[in-house]
Amino acid sequence: MDICAGIDIGGTNTVIGLVDERGEVLCQRILDTKKFPDPEVFVAQAKAMIDDCLNDCSRENPALKGIGIGAPNGNYYTGCIEFAPNMPWKGVVQLAELFRSRMNVKTTLTNDANAAALGEMLFGGARGMQNFVVITLGTGLGSGFVVNGEVLYGHDGFAGELGHVIAVRDGRLCGCGRRGCLETYASASGIVRTMREWLDNSAQPSPLRSLPDDELSSKTIAEHASKGDPIAMEVVDYTAKTLGRALADMVCITSPEAIFLYGGLAQAGSLLIVPTKNYMEENLLNIFRNKIEILPSQLTSTAAVLGAAALAWKHV
Amino acid sequence: MDICAGIDIGGTNTVIGLVDERGEVLCQRILDTKKFPDPEVFVAQAKAMIDDCLNDCSRENPALKGIGIGAPNGNYYTGCIEFAPNMPWKGVVQLAELFRSRMNVKTTLTNDANAAALGEMLFGGARGMQNFVVITLGTGLGSGFVVNGEVLYGHDGFAGELGHVIAVRDGRLCGCGRRGCLETYASASGIVRTMREWLDNSAQPSPLRSLPDDELSSKTIAEHASKGDPIAMEVVDYTAKTLGRALADMVCITSPEAIFLYGGLAQAGSLLIVPTKNYMEENLLNIFRNKIEILPSQLTSTAAVLGAAALAWKHV
Numbered sequence: 001m002d003i004c005a006g007i008d009i010g011g012t013n014t015v016i017g018l019v020d021e022r023g024e025v026l027c028q029r030i031l032d033t034k035k036f037p038d039p040e041v042f043v044a045q046a047k048a049m050i051d052d053c054l055n056d057c058s059r060e061n062p063a064l065k066g067i068g069i070g071a072p073n074g075n076y077y078t079g080c081i082e083f084a085p086n087m088p089w090k091g092v093v094q095l096a097e098l099f100r101s102r103m104n105v106k107t108t109l110t111n112d113a114n115a116a117a118l119g120e121m122l123f124g125g126a127r128g129m130q131n132f133v134v135i136t137l138g139t140g141l142g143s144g145f146v147v148n149g150e151v152l153y154g155h156d157g158f159a160g161e162l163g164h165v166i167a168v169r170d171g172r173l174c175g176c177g178r179r180g181c182l183e184t185y186a187s188a189s190g191i192v193r194t195m196r197e198w199l200d201n202s203a204q205p206s207p208l209r210s211l212p213d214d215e216l217s218s219k220t221i222a223e224h225a226s227k228g229d230p231i232a233m234e235v236v237d238y239t240a241k242t243l244g245r246a247l248a249d250m251v252c253i254t255s256p257e258a259i260f261l262y263g264g265l266a267q268a269g270s271l272l273i274v275p276t277k278n279y280m281e282e283n284l285l286n287i288f289r290n291k292i293e294i295l296p297s298q299l300t301s302t303a304a305v306l307g308a309a310a311l312a313w314k315h316v
Numbered sequence: 317m318d319i320c321a322g323i324d325i326g327g328t329n330t331v332i333g334l335v336d337e338r339g340e341v342l343c344q345r346i347l348d349t350k351k352f353p354d355p356e357v358f359v360a361q362a363k364a365m366i367d368d369c370l371n372d373c374s375r376e377n378p379a380l381k382g383i384g385i386g387a388p389n390g391n392y393y394t395g396c397i398e399f400a401p402n403m404p405w406k407g408v409v410q411l412a413e414l415f416r417s418r419m420n421v422k423t424t425l426t427n428d429a430n431a432a433a434l435g436e437m438l439f440g441g442a443r444g445m446q447n448f449v450v451i452t453l454g455t456g457l458g459s460g461f462v463v464n465g466e467v468l469y470g471h472d473g474f475a476g477e478l479g480h481v482i483a484v485r486d487g488r489l490c491g492c493g494r495r496g497c498l499e500t501y502a503s504a505s506g507i508v509r510t511m512r513e514w515l516d517n518s519a520q521p522s523p524l525r526s527l528p529d530d531e532l533s534s535k536t537i538a539e540h541a542s543k544g545d546p547i548a549m550e551v552v553d554y555t556a557k558t559l560g561r562a563l564a565d566m567v568c569i570t571s572p573e574a575i576f577l578y579g580g581l582a583q584a585g586s587l588l589i590v591p592t593k594n595y596m597e598e599n600l601l602n603i604f605r606n607k608i609e610i611l612p613s614q615l616t617s618t619a620a621v622l623g624a625a626a627l628a629w630k631h632v
Contacts, residue, residue, distance in 0.1 A: 082603070131471040145569070147470070152463055154571025155447040156607060159463075164601045165565040176601055249481040253461070253569055255470025285480045285492055287398070291472060 002065045003057070004316060005050050006309030008115065009033060009071035011086035011139070016046060017302070018053045018062070019309035023123055025302050026062075027053040037088045043098045050103070067099050067107040068312030070115025070304060072142070077157035079109045085175045086139055108315045112136065113160060114151050116262055116299060117144030119307025125260060125298040132258045133250070134297065135162065137218075137265035140175070141183035141190075145254055152254075162250060163187070167242050186243035188218040188264035195221055195235045206231045222268035236268070237275055244279025251280070251288050262297035269296060318381045319373070320632060321366050322625030324431065325349060325387035327402035327455070332362060333618070334369045334378070335625035339439055341618050342378075343369040353404045359414045366419070383415050383423040384628030386431025386620060388458075393473035395425045401491045402455055424631045428452065429476060430467050432578055432615060433460030434630075435623025441576060441614035448574045449566070450613065451478065453534075453581035456491070457499035457506075461570055468570075478566060479503070483558050502559035504534040504580035511537055511551050522547045538584035552584070553591055560595025567596070567604050578613035585612060 001020065008015045014031040029049040036042035054062050073084035079096025081089060099107040110118075117134040120126040126134075130149040136142040141163030145152040152159045163183030164176055171180030172193065184190050195216060199209060206229055211220060224232035247259060261273065277294045284292075299307070317336065324331045330347040345365040352358035370378050389400035395412025397405060415423040426434075433450040436442040442450075446465040452458040457479030461468040468475045479499030480492055487496030488509065500506050511532060515525060522545055527536060540548035563575060577589065593610045600608075615623070 131475075143569075147463055147468055147475075148466055150464055152570065154463070155573035156571055156604075158603050159447075159569065159571035161568040161571075161601055161603075164568050166561070166599070178599075178601070245482070249565070250569060252477040252480050253459075253475065253566060254468065255472055255475035255477075257471035283482070283494075285477055285494070287474050287477075288472075 001059050001062060002316070003054070003059070003062045004065055004309045004312035005067045006305040006307070006312065007046065007067065007069045008112070008304040008308050009069060010112070011072065014046070015305050016049050016053070017305035017309065018050070018057060019306060019313075020059070021313065023306055023310075025305060026057050026059065028302070028305065029053060034088055039089050039093045039095060039098060043095070043102055046099070047102055064103070064105050066105050066312035066316040067103060068115070068308040068310065068315075069095065069099070069107065069109040070112045070308040070311070071095065071109060072112050074109045074111040074114075075157040076108070076110040076114065076151075076153050079107070081109075106312075106315055108311050110151070110153075110311055111142065111144070111160070112304075113142030113144035114153075115144070115307040115311060116297070116304060117146050117151060117307070118310045119299050119303040120260055120297060121146055122310045123299075123303050123306045125295055126258065129257050131254065132256045132260065133254065134260045134262055136263040137187050137261060138263040139187065139189050141187045145256075147254060162246070165246055165249070167246055182242070182246050186239055186246070186265075191218050191221055191235060191239045191265060192216055194238055195232070198231060198235055202231065204231050208232060218265040218268065222271055226271055236271060240272055240275035241279045244276045245283050247276070247280045247294075248283035248285075251292060252285060255288065256292060258293040258295055260295050260297045262299060266296060317375050317378060318632070319370070319375070319378045320381055320625045320628035321369075321383045322621040322623070322628065323362065323383065323385045324428070324620040324624050325385060326428070327388065330362070331621050332365050332369070333621035333625065334366070334373060335622060335629075336375070337629065339622055339626075341621060342373050342375065344618070344621065345369060350404055355405050355409045355411060355414060359411070359418055362415070363418055380419070380421050382421050382628035382632040383419060384431070384624040384626065384631075385411065385415070385423065385425040386428045386624040386627070387411065387425060388428055390425045390427040390430075391473040392424070392426040392430065392467075392469045395423070397425075422628075422631055424627050426467070426469075426627055427458065427460070427476070428620070429458030429460040430469075431460070431623040431627060432458075432613070432620060433462050433467060433623070434626045435615050435619040436576055436578075436613060437462055438626045439615075439619050439622045441611055442574065445573050447570070448572045448576065449570070450576045450578055452579040453503050453577060454579040455503065455505050457503045461572075463570060478562070481562055481565070483562055498558070498562050502555055502562070502581075507534050507537055507551060507555045507581060508532055510554055511548070514547060514551055518547065520547050524548060534581045534584065538587055542587055552587060556588055556591035557595045560592045561599050563592070563596045563610075564599035567608060568601060571604065572608060574609040574611055576611050576613045578615060582612060
């Protein structure tokens with residue numbers, strides 16, 4: 001039977017899965033991305049895992065028909081990972097071509113947020129939607145736009161860099177070299193930066209002051225905010241305000257039906273979603289008010305692999 | 317032979333034209349929009365003009381197959397003009413339905429900026445492009461986005477309201493009721509507001525001070541800037557900076573190949589385009605730098621009708 005592989009590449013882990021035509025994950029393996037500074041060695045190891053999965057697979061005569069990859073800074077048009085700041089590979093890596101030549105099957109690559117959007121559309125909360133956005137709130141802020149039922153790649157494959165719209169003119173220094181990008185405020189690392197700044201600039205007591213530096217995370221901030229710690233609540237509110245305002249501007253351009261939040265910071269759930277929605281509504285042009293839902297993603301880690309596999313199935 | 321009508325509705329004039337399948341305008345009439353506070357009377361008059369055109373038409377047995385309309389606040393999905401601030405008709409006007417019932421042909425409506433984008437794609441500077449934006453710099457700032465070769469309507473038909481992204485937080489009061497919208501700075505009326513503010517707040521001599529109030533326009537400002545008047549040059553530069561920054565943010569979302577400027581303020585040509593491009597580049601995320609052209613629209617007034625007619629031909 002025909003099978004596709006979905007590969008979800010992250011700066012820390014890479015998840016590889018075999019997926020059948022109905023979206024069932026038949027077999028899954030995890031790879032430690034950081035251990036492979038040489039992308040050729042990474043691909044060799046991924047191949048070994050896929051072969052291993054094919055042997056293990058419960059189906060008769062599994063035939064690998066295609067590979068789909070979601071990766072940070074992945075470019076759909078070129079099949080390359082280009083200048084990804086949090087990956088072990090520097091510069092431009094022709095990852096789709098490396099897989100294609102080694103595995104001898106069609107390989108399609110896109111960025112991780114676009115793969116998440118495909119996953120959300122096929123197997124998550126966006127089933128049946130033609131216009132929506134998935135926002136990944138991890139170390140950075142990624143976004144995958146679906147318009148007219150298709151992923152928006154733009155002219156060069158790089159559309160959907162919502163994390164780099166300017167939220168605060170001349171604001172925080174971003175990994176991209178510019179200042180004030182949305183992701184320096186609204187992301188798992190952005191909320192930690194806000195908390196550190198606010199703790200430094202106030203004398204207000206907070207149990208967060210006594211946490212070791214490496215335990216200050218979007219998770220601990222959300223926990224303390226939900227327990228009523230005033231400074232943590234203010235930090236969540238500020239994050240929601242910055243994100244909500246940027247979403248109101250984004251809606252003016254693409255007018256989506258729904259916005260899905262995914263990733264580390266999104267796990268704060270309604271604690272973040274409710275004020276973000278309020279700030280977005282407060283800032284929306286009247287024609288867009290009370291129309292757009294902000295929802296938690298329904299993707300699990302399996303679904304990121306499903307999103308990548310969906311890309312492969314689309315091209316087989 | 318089969319013919320479609322293209323109708324370009326503006327707050328002041330409405331242009332009606334008959335267009336054949338190859339994009340030739342066979343006949344054209346102009347209607348004074350402001351004289352028709354009742355949309356039903358407007359449609360009756362437009363019908364008389366179309367019938368008149370069909371009689372005048374040089375082709376044998378012209379058969380009207382469809383009508384396409386471009387109008388401010390026109391909604392593609394509903395066929396309505398909805399709450400257009402500069403039109404004689406208030407609230408929601410079911411204009412496509414009015415034409416359909418009276419003329420008995422399929423009628424399709426979209427907003428004027430989307431019609432301009434269709435015209436630019438079929439008959440203007442965007443021929444062959446799959447991802448671009450047309451920005452109309454008139455009384456307001458309108459925008460029509462083409463992605464993957466299709467007009468971006470969004471979930472509710474209102475995508476492409478770039479004029480209402482916030483350029484200056486808590487800035488100028490906008491016709492939409494909010495503050496700081498891009499169109500209050502970057503439009504034919506926005507640049508006049510800037511000039512008035514700057515003349516009021518400085519004592520710098522300028523020949524623009526002696527102009528009667530109703531002669532201060534984007535045209536006279538551009539003329540004086542090109543003659544070297546320092547305050548006019550600064551005002552153009554500020555307008556370009558505000559627009560260039562907003563374009564840099566927009567590019568992050570849709571990644572277009574080119575941005576076309578159309579309408580009154582765009583007639584300033586390279587005087588506006590060169591600094592706008594420089595400010596956009598200065599603010600772009602590195603992956604987008606030196607890729608995106610800002611170009612003057614190649615649409616004439618005829619082409620606005622052609623854009624509306626293109627919409628009709630698409631649906632016949």
